[in-house]
Amino acid sequence: MTTRCVRCIIWGMYLDLPGLEAFIAVAELGSFRRAASRLGLSQPALTRRLQRLEAVTGAELLDRRAQPIRLTATGTALLPEAQEAIGRLRAAIRRAVDPDRGQRIEIGCLPTLAVRHLGPVLAAHGAAWPESEVVLHESSATEIRAMLDANRIDFALAAIGAERWNVERVPLFDEPFFLVLPRSHRLAARESVAWAELRDEKLVSTHAVSENRRLVDAALDQARVPTTWRVEVRHLATAVAMVAAGAGIIALPASALPEPLPPGLATLRLLRPALTRRVGLLSPRERQLSPAARSLMAAIVTALRRVPEAALRCGPEAAARPAPPAAPRRGRALRPASPHG
Template sequence: MRIDFLGLQAFIAIAERGSFLRAAAHLNLSQTALSHRMKKLEDDLGVRLLIRSTRVVTLTPDGEALLPKAKQALAGLAAEVEALREKALGQETRVALGCLPTIATSHLPHVLLDFEAAHPGVAVKIYDNSASEIAGLVRSGAAAFGIGIVTAAMWDLEMTPLRKEPFLLLCPQSHAFADKRAVSWGELEGVPLIRISPQAGNRALIDDALGSRREALNWRYEVQHVQTAVSMVQAGIGLTIVPKFAMERSAIPGLRLVTLRNPSITRTLVVFTKRGVPLSPVARDLLELVRARIAGRRSAPVAAP
């Protein structure tokens, strides 16, 4: 089947801006030309993607399902084209990586400071997404590499282990658990807990390790990101479970990390790269700085070009 890239571009622009007028201005098209592209795409697919009223544009269920996949595919294509253009010019001006939000907020800023010193002027795009999304970004070429956790076997990606870390209990210093060396999962029964949404890789690891025992716990709240759960613990709303490496270098006043036992649950951070596709020199330098940070060692200075 022939892919209508111009139609997909029009669809994404309209969906992101909620308006044919604003999308047409963004693409430097007339509204008539934009409408023609959109109609052609829908006719080719045989489904409606947009519902257009006098004031607003909304997505149909088919449109909502297509949008993230179309954005990821076109982002990957754009990255590949840009890489070829830079290769022809003999220079790299940008690099993109995927990274778990917990690592992006706690460790990536330090990496980027070192990277900027070695490669001044090189733009860095960071996809701080979930583990499954990071794998998709690397697969599509939108990201040169990704830092995540293994959620499933992926034949087209290389996965290199970086570090193994345990999950810990995060609680206020005033809580009864704060002075304990370790807490068992059984002791958490009845305690208000905050967990992360099922879309997060951490949630799947914890659920699988606990099995049916997770149903005995009082999962009072559910959030989308670890940072939100940490803020709720600070407010005294409940306790949460966090990966050690994400928190160990960013001490939060008033909070305490406590070891969890019976069972001890761990995750392994890995590097995702596309199988058979070598990294560019700039991407290799950035990855080496990330490896050094995660390994807890000082990185050797990367020579500036």
């Protein structure tokens, strides 16, 4: 049974909540007797519910000859979808009965931004909204935009790009790009490097549809540097590992730089052009946010508009050092963007 068929059984015209509830109980407990006790049913009543559900699927869901009872292949495909469906329905009922409690918030977020910025904000939100549930979808910018288009998430923390008309944007800060390279590299002793100087370098790239890749490609085109991608990866941690192994060098925005920087690696500010990435909150215009979601959005805006300028100017290692009395050596600091961009 395919996942699509499973979803049709759960959400289509044959929705059988009592049968799904009985199936989940037997699957989790491995016993008709214990499942009937959990649901407050007699065993014959439980069996009838399961038989009706199996009539809908057209296949057996349980191997009744095994002890404890095991799932068939169809049952194995159905179980996680059924558990998620019932869980979402219960959460929806809980929210409808008491909208100030038990609110589920679904957020899309670039993994690097989640690791660097969201932990303290979510901890404070949990203390203020103890019944709230936050689901964090750590995805690429492309996947986040797809979730926004489908109205599957309340809002997202991501790089702002060419958003569709139905997505609202709240800019938070702009961050520059840095070159990550081995300390043994010929450029490593420098404080900055122009994009044109990367003409003959072996470059490691993020995924072709990522927002970072789009920005880097644009900077290389502006500097008239032909792209010479030697390694392309999906995850930034993998990209940094490739650089550490000597497979090439990579351009990353400040918040994507590892903290602390792995031994043997260095970072240089990339200039001419001085490429920046704008980070902000994205949300579907027509989505009605719960009080808990609005509170969390406001907390993220407050926290991220205070991102230390040293971290944006010189990378994560500089944020922990006191600001020097003289003017910064790596160029003018970039101030967080205004609410209106």
